[in-house]
Amino acid sequence: MQVTATHAKNRFGAICALAKTEPVFVEKDGRIDTVILxxxxxxxxxxxxxxxxxxxxxxxxxxxxxxWLSEQTQRFDTHGLWCDDVRVW
Incomplete structure (x- = not known):
């Protein structure tokens, strides 16, 4: 449905109820400005x-x-993680 901005303002509750069933296109200055969903x-x-x-x-x-991803995966499969031999003090 398409309504004017004035109509949408004056009958906002009815427009919100209508928007539950279909989108409402609000026209301002002769162009569609807003859609109420x-x-x-x-x-x-x-x-x-x-x-x-x-x-x-x-x-x-x-x-x-x-x-690059393939190269990194192959490097990991060959060498493991760089931090595998890091020791926590």
């Missing part, structure tokens, strides 16, 4: 965005640093 819809947007972003970031990191 239910808390559930907002949470779904947040979860979806973060999951994609994290997966994308992981993939990009592995592509960019895959060779």
């Amino acid at each position: 239910s808390a559930q819809q907002y949470a779904q947007l947040q979860v979806g965005g973060k999951a994609e972003t994290l997966a994308q970031r992981k993939s990009e990191f592995e592509q960019a640093h895959g060779a």
Whole structure:
């Protein structure tokens, strides 16, 4: 649904109730300025965005640093940790 900013201000309770079933687009100066969503819809947007972003970031990191990661893993398998022989006084 699309409403004007004045209508949204004057009937805020009704707009909030409507937002539980569908997004409400608030128009200001002839353009859509704001979207009112239910808390559930907002949470779904947040979860979806973060999951994609994290997966994308992981993939990009592995592509960019895959060779270095393999080298470090091989070094660890061959020599172990650098601090294995450190003695605590």
